[in-house]
Amino acid sequence: MNVPEFDAVVVARRPAAEGVVALDLARPDGGPLPPWEPGAHVDLVLRPELVRQYSLCGDPADARTWRIAVLREPAGRGGSAHVHDALPENARVRLRGPRNRFPLVAAERYLFVAGGIGITPILPMLAAADASGADWRLVYGGRTRRSMAFLDGLAHYGERVHVRPQDEYGLLDLDGLFDRLPPRTRVYCCGPEPLLAAVEQRVPPQALHVERFSGGSTDAADAAFEVVLGAAGRTVTVPPGTSILRAIEDAGVSVLSSCREGTCGTCETGVLEGVPEHRDSVLTAAERAANDVMMICVSRCRGSRLVLEL
Structure with a gap:
């Protein structure tokens, strides 16, 4: 899937919460940015080897500015620290x-x-749901109020927003929340893995939409298999402990990728033959069952051979 890639500049920067910085990004010439809809994310190409994904949390109607918010993660892999420490106002950055x-x-x-x-991908969803006249509410948890971004901007929604910092309320009461869930309710959830796992245990898959920050399980034992590049007619062996993406790259074939953790969808590849073993956090249950696409940065093969649309 081809996506735009272009240079941008940080036109504004401000604290959004304790440990969270919000950045407004625009083209250097002030020109229009690609359109987007609630739930979208963007790649920040900080360095060739440092690419990170952040949800767009501004207004989709603003064609000149994109907004992201980044939590500093001391135990992270360097992306959030780079954003916090090395992207001041007027800094240049590559976007994809x-x-x-x-x-x-x-x-x-x-x-x-x-x-x-x-909260970041949820913010534009709230505005869209409100504008559509839908019945909606938000339950927003965090460690403390100081750590929870964009609380001021949520205040105008009134009683539809339920702010529940853990130091005041304890953990979110998910049992009570979903026991009273009205029929035909779509549930959207984004946050840390324990929250997502707990929500998945309580909400039917057909009603639930989640977005993860971390990759899927890779506990299954690896075995070697062959990948045939359908367009090129080449065969590449994928050994144990090596991803399809890395094996293909080692064979001299360039493939667009980003997170390498199965969370961003950049390396989504069509499957022409064979059955993937899906290990990503992107595809829905129905998409996995179809077995016609896979994320080659983490997923593998349930047999000895895959033919991919590469």
Whole structure:
């Protein structure tokens, strides 16, 4: 899938919460940015080897400015530290996107559940749901109020927004929340993995939409298999402990990729033959069952051979 890639500049920067910085990004010439819809994210190409994904959390109607918010993660891999320490106002950065694996589907009723920095993709969804006249509410959890971004901007929604910092309320009461869930409610959830896992245990898959910050499980034992590059007619062996993406790159074939953790969807590749073993956090259950696409940065093969649309 081809996506735009272009230079941008940080036109504004401000604290959004304790440990969270919000950046407004624009083209250097002030020209229009690619259109996007709620749930979309963008790649920040900070260095060739340092690419990170952040949700767009501004107004999709603003064609000149994109907004992201980044939580500093001391135990992270360097992306958030780079954004916090090395992207002041007027800094240049390379952008790639937008992509949307977390789209807001039309519905009469929504329940949004956000944990910490997981509020970012939810923000434009709230505005869209409100503008559509849908019945909706947001339950927003975090460690403390000081750590929860964009609280001021949520205040005008009134009683539809339920702010629940853990130091005041404890953990979110998910049992109570979903026991009273009205029928035909679409649930959108973004946040840390324990929250997502707990919500998945309580909400039917057909009603639930989640976005993860971390990759899927890779606990299954690896075995070697062959990948045939359908367009090129080449065969590449993928040994144990090596991803399809890395094996293909080692064979001299360039493939667009970004997170390498199965969370961003950049390396999505069509499957022509064979059955993938899906290990990503992007595809829905229905998309996995179809087995016609896979994320080659983490997923593998359930047999001895895959033919890919490369």
